[in-house]
Amino acid sequence: MSTIFSKIIAxxxxxxxxxxxxQVTAFKDIHPIAPAHILIVPNREIATVNDVTxxxxxxxxxxxxxxxxxxxxxxxxxxxxxxxxxxxQDAGQEVFHLHMHLLGGRKLxxxxxxxx
Ligand code: 5GP
Numbered sequence: 277m278s279t280i281f282s283k284i285i286a287x288x289x290x291x292x293x294x295x296x297x298x299q300v301t302a303f304k305d306i307h308p309i310a311p312a313h314i315l316i317v318p319n320r321e322i323a324t325v326n327d328v329t330x331x332x333x334x335x336x337x338x339x340x341x342x343x344x345x346x347x348x349x350x351x352x353x354x355x356x357x358x359x360x361x362x363x364x365q366d367a368g369q370e371v372f373h374l375h376m377h378l379l380g381g382r383k384l385x386x387x388x389x390x391x392x
Contacts, residue, residue, distance in 0.1 A: 291304065
């Protein structure tokens with residue numbers, strides 16, 4: 277089964293792709309929650325962080341290098357940004373194809389809302 281992100285990576289459905297190489301693809305989130313909201317996605321389908329293996333370690337590190345370069349291109353290196361990966365239900369993961377959110381361009385507030 278191909279995820280919606282695999283279809284974007286294969287350019288079968290449209291997205292604003294900002295970076296692509298043989299390991300990862302980065303594109304604009306369809307419902308941005310910040311002026312900069314990019315998803316960095318492994319080209320290979322990995323459902324969640326629970327499914328990563330030691331063989332993925334180089335590619336996972338590469339995701340950070342790509343995130344840093346996109347942040348530079350977007351001019352948010354100095355103002356700051358947040359990298360975030362949701363895993364499963366309690367984190368609110370919606371698309372079961374591992375992805376890193378790159379968020380910036382405004383003050384992002386506390387990392388988590390308090391429950392009280
Ligand atoms: P999650 O909650 O799984 O961490 O985040 C999934 C993200 O994917 C959401 O921010 C959502 O807006 C984005 N998204 C879902 N479907 C599409 C799509 O078809 N195209 C793009 N560009 N983003 C999508």
